[in-house]
Amino acid sequence: MKQYLVSKITQLVRSILKWVDYRITGGDSGMTDEEAIAAPYEHYARIRARASIVRTHRNRGWMLLDFDDVQSLLLDHRFSADLRKNPFLSKMIRMAADGRTVSFLDNPTMLNLDPPDHTRLRKLANHGFVHKSILALEPRIISLVDECIDTVDVGSGKPFDVIETLAKPLPVRVIAELLGLPQEDVSRFQQLSTDFIGITAIGNSELMDIGTAAAEELEAYFDQVITHKRQHPGDDLISQLLEVEEQGDRLAARELVSTCIVLLIAGHETTTHLIGNGMHLLLDHPEQMQQLRDNPALIPNAIEEMLRIEPPVQFTVRTALEDVEFSGQKIRKNQLVMAVLASANRDPKRFPFPNDFDVAREDVNHITFGYGIHLCLGMSLARLESKVAFERLLARFDTMSLAEQDIAFVPVPLNRGRQQLLVNI
Template sequence: MNAMDFDPWNPAFVADPYPAYVQLREEGRVHWYEPSRQWLVPHYADVSALLRDRRLGRTYLHRFGHEEFGRTAPPPEHEPFHTLNGNGLLDLEAPDHTRIRRLVSKAFTPRTVERLVPTVERIAAGLVDDLLADGGGDLLTTVAEPLPVAVIAEMLGIPPADRGLLRPWSAAICGMFELNPDEETARRAVRASREFSAYLREVIAERRKHPGDDLITALIAAHEEGDRLSEQEMISTCVLLLNAGHEATVNTTAGGWWTLFRHPDQLELLRAAPQMLPTAIEELLRFDTPLQMFERWVLDDIEVDGTTVPRGSEIALLFGSANRDPVRFPDPDRLDLARADNPHISFGAGIHYCLGAPLARIELTASFSALIRRAPTLRPVREPEWASGYVIRGLKELLVEV
């Protein structure tokens, strides 16, 4: 494969990676990509299977030291980021992952999420009303971003006056999930990790003294057979809920509307039959995946289509490509809001399947529903630009008028 076709630092590729994915899928099931020193996996069946394969891990530190695994330890000055990230569900493996997920699940129950529906609908309606009152604006900053941040802040019991801190911290931390982040990105992530952790430490101390009806209080209370979450595990869980809990929702909201604007027949169909919204949201998640790539370390040699991928390697599972694989999705480049058979992997699979997926679906349903009902003539002002990130892929802005 020509390395120029898959180029996650090229704005033209980020704006439309799908033609390169077609080529990747046609040319094989696994490809070595020298610029990021990763093995790229583009097919749905392989991505789905490898997400569940315990020979791969989000971390290797539960089994190997850095040198033993053939890797260099991160610089000591990055420690605040790695402590924060390394104690969260996303980057842990069993048995720590199993224990923490079980405890977090006691606090973050389906009932807790279901109880949020009226709150989410109220916040979404208010944001859409503000957009309408202004005659339009940037859908990304007026609706897509504030909704999930407000919902997570409400869940955690973060006072309204402090909520403006959350999105910048989250954005700075998420910069480290891009490929080969530079030193300035690392500095911003370390600073945000330190500040966010210190802030949450104060909130947790306050909740220990004065429990409330919020998720932080529930995390403090969650225990099983004498086991509880440590303070660091609670901090890392709260940060992960915010980071993971809003990036997918923000980018699916703005990107989803841009997709609908480019498919006016499907938008018309949805406006005429808003009861299609549940399947429509799944199709928007599949069609333009907010998280394009998910990485795993190879803990034991594996074989993909006759190619040995050795221990110590990093595999890049291409969600965006898998969700457009014609072997699994008939006519995958066609947006079909009525697509019923749609097992996309935008929320992952296996033990790291997104804990917040039910909440993300509630948020997406609320914002799309409010916009369809209250802004029936919503239209774009101009073609938007894509932000520079590839792994977490989204628009810079989406200017609309009503």
């Protein structure tokens, strides 16, 4: 009986959350699911051509597609990033989770909190992400990138996978060093942070179990590390956070653990996809790659253009705290609103020739890192890692071209990235 109830509730929650899948289902655009996964931008463009703000599946939420609307939403305090403030939805999610921990409800990180808790956590974590101290990491990041590229067997005549070789290992190694964690733990982290995403797969018990186990292992691990660093502080971010605590601002022990976890998770796959998607764009546009070879000073601008045109995070979500008049529509209290960053970045009202990839584009002011109080904390780090990655790849390999292959995308609708990218050298 209990199992029957859980399965019914799970179905209900899935149907409520179905609108989040809107991007991949092809909606009523006439595209198949596969076509919409491979070509989400055509899908967004078709919807945007009808209206900039549309109702989603069974009218349970809203989808914003224009740059100005997305930006306004992320600045609007009548919308919350904290799903606990949506009592109906959080109750349903809990029932479907059937006793498992639901991270964004049980241990929310700054990503899912509103002020004042958000402000406090963000201020503390900010200490480790000051732009200048991130820039100082450049020499170390160069060595890490070179170590990854050195593993390519140049003489073999075979293509190499840029994702497996560089895009995956680099971000996790960098964040592990920043937090002061031993390099021998890195491959375990890589696995755990991939598994962790399973906790968001409400309704898929197998994935949720894997995700919950990963979350528990990560929490226990960080608990141990923090205890050790209290006694033996080093020159790393966790020790810095502990030092700030001593100066008065306090992070509760749980908050400290969840801050470490969000840094590991938020900065890992996103940066992997930036490097993978960016490399694919260059291989697909050899004349643009040549421009970067001729003028490497353009690389930072090219990275902004990559972020604009292929955002690793395709959308974000807010819940309405009250009835709101927004962009000519009435959004009701507790309705969910999906801000499609990937559509906003290709809004023709904002960017001329939005579908053209142009490494020298003059206005590349995209919204891929979000906007407002939740603006990505790690953007300087992501920019630096990708800058070094492209500089070194272009310097090390005189010729690079796309090897023949079937391109498979990660199956999570939130993210956009290739699972493998084979390059001929």
